[in-house]
Amino acid sequence: MCGIFGIVTRSERPLGEILLEAGRRLSYRGYDSVGCATLNSDGIIDLRKDVGKIDEVGKRLNFSQMRGNRGIVQLRWATFGAPSQQNAQPHLDSDGDLVGAHNGNVVNNVELREQFIAEGMTVRSSNDGESCVHAVERYLDREHDMLSAVRCAYQDLEGDYAFVIGSLGDGHLYAVKKGSGLAVGLGDDFSCVSSDLPSILPLTRRILRVYDGEIVILNAGGAEIRRVEDGSLIERHAETITESMEAVQKGGYAHFMLKEIHEQAVVSGELLHWLEGAQALAPILERIQKARHLYLIGCGTSYHACLSGAVYLGNLARRAAIPVLAPQFIAQYAPALSPRDVGIFVSQSGETKDVLNAIEAAHRSGMNIYGLVNVIGSTLTQASERWLPLVCGYEISVPATKTFTNQVITFLYLAYRLANRSTQPLFDLPRLIQQTIQYSDGQVEQLAVELAQCNDLYCLGYGMTYPIALEGALKLKEITYAHCEGMLSTEFKHGPLAAVTEGYPVIFVATQRDIPLLVSGINEVTCRGGKAIAIGPQDSRLRANAHQLLTLPPCDDALSALLAVLPLQLLSYHLSVQRGFDPDFPRNLSKTLTVD
Numbered sequence: 001m002c003g004i005f006g007i008v009t010r011s012e013r014p015l016g017e018i019l020l021e022a023g024r025r026l027s028y029r030g031y032d033s034v035g036c037a038t039l040n041s042d043g044i045i046d047l048r049k050d051v052g053k054i055d056e057v058g059k060r061l062n063f064s065q066m067r068g069n070r071g072i073v074q075l076r077w078a079t080f081g082a083p084s085q086q087n088a089q090p091h092l093d094s095d096g097d098l099v100g101a102h103n104g105n106v107v108n109n110v111e112l113r114e115q116f117i118a119e120g121m122t123v124r125s126s127n128d129g130e131s132c133v134h135a136v137e138r139y140l141d142r143e144h145d146m147l148s149a150v151r152c153a154y155q156d157l158e159g160d161y162a163f164v165i166g167s168l169g170d171g172h173l174y175a176v177k178k179g180s181g182l183a184v185g186l187g188d189d190f191s192c193v194s195s196d197l198p199s200i201l202p203l204t205r206r207i208l209r210v211y212d213g214e215i216v217i218l219n220a221g222g223a224e225i226r227r228v229e230d231g232s233l234i235e236r237h238a239e240t241i242t243e244s245m246e247a248v249q250k251g252g253y254a255h256f257m258l259k260e261i262h263e264q265a266v267v268s269g270e271l272l273h274w275l276e277g278a279q280a281l282a283p284i285l286e287r288i289q290k291a292r293h294l295y296l297i298g299c300g301t302s303y304h305a306c307l308s309g310a311v312y313l314g315n316l317a318r319r320a321a322i323p324v325l326a327p328q329f330i331a332q333y334a335p336a337l338s339p340r341d342v343g344i345f346v347s348q349s350g351e352t353k354d355v356l357n358a359i360e361a362a363h364r365s366g367m368n369i370y371g372l373v374n375v376i377g378s379t380l381t382q383a384s385e386r387w388l389p390l391v392c393g394y395e396i397s398v399p400a401t402k403t404f405t406n407q408v409i410t411f412l413y414l415a416y417r418l419a420n421r422s423t424q425p426l427f428d429l430p431r432l433i434q435q436t437i438q439y440s441d442g443q444v445e446q447l448a449v450e451l452a453q454c455n456d457l458y459c460l461g462y463g464m465t466y467p468i469a470l471e472g473a474l475k476l477k478e479i480t481y482a483h484c485e486g487m488l489s490t491e492f493k494h495g496p497l498a499a500v501t502e503g504y505p506v507i508f509v510a511t512q513r514d515i516p517l518l519v520s521g522i523n524e525v526t527c528r529g530g531k532a533i534a535i536g537p538q539d540s541r542l543r544a545n546a547h548q549l550l551t552l553p554p555c556d557d558a559l560s561a562l563l564a565v566l567p568l569q570l571l572s573y574h575l576s577v578q579r580g581f582d583p584d585f586p587r588n589l590s591k592t593l594t595v596d
């Protein structure tokens with residue numbers, strides 16, 4: 001949901017390439033528009049920005065030639081103000097001697113804009129990021145110094161955001177955090193700040209974490225963190241990040257999504273090994289066991305993992321769980337929560353605003369808050385009492401793939417442990433995942449050619465495959481822009497069957513135990529001319545009744561259900577490419593949704 005990066009270096013240098021590379025590594029957060037600003041010692045701010053993706057805009061506006069000793073790059077995902085050159089960030093203040101950019105949302109920006117205009121400032125856009133710059137300008141005009149002006153601006157700007165700003169009047173960059181991610185990188189002759197680590201780690205591994213209500217003052221020789229409240233200095237030691245950066249390279253694959261699909265065999269194995277040795281698990285399991293109500297909470301793909309979790313916990317461990325979308329958790333359950341309840345909050349990014357709002361509601365009830373999260377250090381890890389990592393490394397592509405698989409595996413593992421079953425069969429998953437990808441990729445690629453012109457599809461599942469069908473449908477609509485609805489297979493005859501005409505594609509996802517039921521559903525479609533595509537075990541009934549069968553390797557139903565997501569991920573990927581889209585960066589979307 002927008003990405004910012006700012007850097008201060010000891011001497012003036014070509015900063016354009018550094019900003020370009022940092023921007024590329026943040027582009028999963030927003031790609032409607034992009035802008036770069038450099039501040040140089042001659043007292044000039046060079047600001048270049050426009051609508052489009054970073055490589056195209058960067059080339060057109062020659063970002064690589066920009067020089068300075070301070071620089072800012074911003075990647076935009078539009079919320080306030082349509083994608084346009086004027087609404088692109090960074091923004092200047094009225095006189096053009098202050099430049100800044102934000103990520104997140106300043107929710108009172110409309111009122112603020114009116115105030116700024118009334119106070120005689122020049123407002124050029126309808127984007128809320130510009131409010132951050134004028135909010136600082138307002139206090140500089142009242143003779144505050146930069147630190148004090150930024151602190152006062154923070155009080156005026158409502159919402160969840162982070163911003164970075166620099167003035168020609170001094171040699172620093174200032175950044176604040178209020179509800180949106182922010183981290184600082186420390187080098188020998190520079191310091192930098194960013195919404196996320198992938199843009200920092202190629203430059204330095206020394207990282208300072210920043211928390212809400214803090215201001216960072218960046219210098220070439222280091223960074224100072226102060227409290228917004230009273231300006232006092234905070235002592236914080238840098239940590240060294242050892243994580244591999246391979247994840248942020250495509251590694252020979254055409255897209256990050258394809259690479260991340262293929263990584264699932266490896267990351268599932270790493271997760272299982274982590275879980276097997278995790279001390280943190282025992283108290284969580286004990287508490288889950290005793291909970292009055294167990295809620296599984298997430299959004300989008302993470303919510304589908306919650307659905308899978310509830311099916312596994314119910315089926316295997318006889319532990320009832322309530323899977324619920326984060327905003328609905330507040331609307332439906334907040335008044336009924338009690339300290340005897342447990343909530344597992346599931347999120348790849350750990351920054352999804354809908355999820356963080358749900359955590360706030362949960363906090364008020366006194367219930368236990370556990371996290372299942374990929375990004376370590378994210379707000380979710382800070383807001384939960386205990387959390388389990390997904391051990392996936394960076395997931396760059398906007399469509400979630402490997403994190404979904406590891407979320408589901410975690411729930412499966414918890415269910416096995418609660419059921420006192422041996423977890424050994426789960427250790428077969430990496431091999432089964434590898435095999436499924438190998439078997440299905442070619443077949444699916446061919447199917448994508450056949451389906452390339454289809455603008456309507458259904459994806460149906462039952463029991464353990466119901467959440468998988470929903471996830472497959474989400475993936476398909478997210479990156480192919482076709483309408484694809486996921487549904488419980490038995491519901492199809494209650495209405496949607498009416499849409500079926502000659503050649504209408506309906507995908508059925510089956511486990512062994514549900515084949516008879518699915519076969520009925522398949523025939524209801526095929527006898528009306530529809531095209532039935534089945535994903536399931538090698539089974540003569542599926543093969544005889546469906547037009548096409550994508551087979552899964554023989555294994556237990558619980559594992560087989562999970563494997564079924566792989567052909568669906570691959571189908572979405574190939575279909576997206578067939579239809580001429582970029583699966584990594586679907587239009588209108590962003591990887592991290594830090595707004596309501």
Ligand code: M6R
Nearest residue numbers: 300301302347348349352399400
């Ligand atoms: O970071 P989160 O897991 O909290 O994100 C939740 C959803 O925004 C996310 O899963 C989204 O649905 C994916 N892009 C789907 O592929």
